[in-house]
Structures are given as C-alpha cells and as structure tokens.
Amino acid sequence: MSRFSERVSAAVAAKNSCLVVGLDPVLARLPAEVTADATGPAAITAFAREVIAAVAPFAVAIKPQIAFYETFGAAGWTAYEETIALAQSHGLLVIGDIKRGDIGSTAAAYAEAHLQRRTDHPTADAVTVNPYLGSDGVRPFVDAARANDAGLFVLVRTSNPSAGEIQALELRDGGTVDERVAALVNEWGSDDGSTPYTDVGAVVGATTSTALARLRGAMPRAWFLVPGVGAQGGTAADIVAAFGADGRGVLVNASRSILYAHEARPDVPWRKAIADAAQTLRDELRDAARAATTP
Template sequence: MHFADLINESVDTKQSVLCLGLDPHWDRIPDFLKEDCTPDEAILKFLIPIIDACEPHIACVKPQIAFFEQFGSIGFSAFEKVCMYAKSKQLPVIVDAKRGDIGSTAEAYAEAFLGKNRPYDALTVNPYMGEDTLIPFVKKANENGKGIFVLVKTSNPGSGDIQDLPIGDELVCEKIARMVSRLGLDNLNTNQYSNIGAVVGATYPEELSLLRRDMPSQIFLIPGYGAQGGEANDLRSAFYEDGKGALVNSSRGILFAFEDAKEPENFALHAGEAARKAKEDLNFFA
C-alpha cells in the first residue's frame, strides 16, 4: 500500500487528523508507575494504556525516539514494543528521529527505520546536509511503501535563525520546500499525494499557508498544536477540501492531561478525554 493511502485510510476510519505524539518525559510519568520496575517497564506501563484510551480518536502515533534512547538498550526495546503495539492497533507509526547523514550512513539509517520488515511506517529526516543525504531515505521509502517527513519549517521559537534566512529571492525553508516537492513527484498515489511529506509547525500559520502552495502533493506533519500554542483555526490552509493533506500532532497536552486534574492514577482516562477533545477541535477538517 502507498504510504499516503495508509494515512488517508486511517484518517477516514477514525474521522480524525490527530497524531498522538509519544514523548514519555521521565520526570512527568506518574511516580507510582516507576515503583519496583526498570525505566523501560515504567514507560510501557504508561504508554500502552494511553494508546488504548486514545486509539478511537487518533489517526496515527509519533514516538520521539530520544525519550527511549536515553535509557540505552532497554529504552530502545521499549520503543520497539510501543511501536509494535501501535501497529497491532492498526495505527500507522511515524518515528520522530530526525535522521540525516551522508552516503552509506544515511543508507544504514534508512534501512533501520524504513526497512521492509520494520514496525515503522515513516521517519522524520533532517535536510540540512543537502539533497544527496535525503536520497537514501527517499529510495528506501519508495521501495517499501514507507514515508518520510522532511523538516521544512519547525515549530520551535528559534527555527527562524536558519529556516527564515534569505537565499536570493526566497527563504531557506522555501528552498527546502521546493526540493521536497520535487523529490516527491516520483511516487504519487492516485489522489496525487506523495509519500515524501513535510514537517511544518502550527506556530507559524502564515508560513504554513505559503509552504502549502510550494508543496501541493505533500502530507504535512504539523507539530506545535496545543501545548506549544498552535490553534486549530491557524491550520486550515494546510488541508484540502477532502479533509486530507495534514496530520496534527499533540504530545504533552494529551499524555500529561492528568496533571491539570491532579489525578495521576487516572492518567489514561484523562489522556483519552484530551484526545477526544483535540479530535473535535480539529473536526472541521474531517
């Protein structure tokens, strides 16, 4: 199946464009889950019930690999188990690892995350070493029905330090957007969506609109909604009339919704309710 078909089928099934970010900040995981167990076990006890509670309301999941890797091999084992569990729930898995390197190193990264039998469907990649460093990821994704999301305009406050620098008559982010659009032309589905997507932050709505014009075939992965300040009304320009074209990520606002209620014992219940509310907030896209 084409990666864009996988995503759009999930959006249709769930009537949701919500992507659940799996960022298990260790200091914010309820203390009772950490008692008498190793970090990997605590992470699983936290994330598996959250996936169950949120599953009816989300189109996919996006685990941030750093929160697992910090615990070494046991952390990576937990990462793989979380990904396989999400896949068992028919949820596409987008690995947020922001990989990027030259030649054979990029090929190794691509095989690790986009290989045929890996329990992942897509990977975020960093384009700032040049177009040649993206080619191994594009090739591997095309071979195996996977996707990549290239960092174009990120949601962090300092993104403009580099991404908004002028190059001739365009900005760095616009130049990258045109490159992403071109790289994606070789693998379009029947609805003209590419498997080569773009990361564009919710915190920059004006740029979001401009970059959509530069990347008409790309599925946007939109971080920055919710906890980072991005609002649903700012995201309309990323979507097409069919309700497709983008996935909106929410991580902390869902995972740690229990903090506002001061009910850590009901962390999964509060996560599910937060996911339901976020889905409804974004429902005018469906």
C-alpha cells in the same frame, strides 16, 4: 500492503481524524500508578501501552520521540521497538521521530535501520528526516520508504522558538530557506501522480496562517505533519491554512498536552484524562478541516 500515502488517507477517512499523538515519555511525569510497578524503560513501555489504548479510537498515528528512548541505551531501543509493535497492533500508524540525516552511504544505513521491514525488529511506518545535507542525504530514505510502503516527513519549518534562525533566512534570489527545502520536498516526492498525496511529507510547524498557506502552495501533494499544537502554544484553528483543498493532507501532532493531561485533572482517572484530551483535540481538528473546505 498499500503505499504509505494511501494508508494515511484511509486512516484519516476511517477515523475522521488527523490526530497524531507524540510519545515524549519523561519518567518524572508519568502517573504514580505506572512508576509504582515499573522503572526505567519498562515504565516507559507500560505508559506507552496505556496511552496507545486510550488514544487509539481518536488518533490515526503515534509518533514516538526516539531521544527519550535513547536515554536508556540498548534497553531504551528495545522499548522503542516495543512501542512501535504496540501501536501497530492497535491498527495505528507509527511515525518514528528520529530526525536523522547524513551523507548518502550513512543515510542508507539509517534508512535500513528504521524503515526496512524485517521479522526480528519492528520498524516504523514513516520517519522524520533532516534536510540540511541536501538530496543525497534524503534520497536513500525516499528509496527505502518506497521499497517498504513507508513514508517520510522532511523537516521544512519546525515549531521551536529559534526555528527561523536558519529556516527563515531570506535568499538573494527570493524566498526563504524553508521555501527552498519545500521545493526539494516537492521534487523528492515526485511520482506518477496517481494519488492525491505522495509518500514524502513535510514537518511544518503551526506558526502563522500565512506561513502555512505559503508552504502548502509549495508542496501541494505533501502530507504535512504539524507539530506545535498544545504545549507549544498553537491551536487547532491556527492550522486551517495547512489543509489541502480537499480538507485533507494534514496530520497534527500533540505530545505533552495529551500525555500529561492528567496533571491538570487530578480528580479524573489518568487514562480518562488522556483519552478526553485526545478526543477533544480530534474534534477541534475536525472543525478546522471542515473550515478549510468551506468557501
């Protein structure tokens, strides 16, 4: 298996897409057809199966949000692993949205749990990591990622309304907290430079064009995982500044705007509503990537 960054590059090129579909499954919002046949975590898995099949032609990766699985305890954990295996069987990359982060020995345990390839439990191709504990909370994930041809996306700037409370604090020596984290991401991702991008990416919310350009400048070789498009209000056009000069380097996540696309289109079969939403966003993102390389 090749390095994570190369697998992402290959998938983006093959599908001419930078779309990631986030799986944030909430029972109350699943199509009635799904919840008629299954309950609890079984319904979540059944829905994930249909979503994955519907979006596979348009998306390069699936991002299951583990919080929604944890609400079901051990059975939810099994459903999370089943979702990973389902997506991988469709040739999709899986980004486990786990946002873990802890001191060294504990971070190593998380990295083992979530990135170490094993025969008994499917694991994600990459995970999200929280940087608040600094290098020794992140390095074990970097090491595990490299040992397993997997990747990371470190939270740099998130897309929620209060993200700036800590992330945008201005520092005495210049710059902001998120810029300092970006510098660390650049350092953590440092490698032999043989590929355009590294295996240590960054979560960078679709906030302002200025913020995206600033963080791209600080992390020229990081894959950006950009949340906040769709239900959280960002548009494809907002993220032009996130792309590298080659029109690559960006994965855009949309969750609720795709998963629950059927709610706004009761006249259309729900699988088609989901597939249509994925295709439409894929096309918009393709235009944004093209705009990024147009002088």
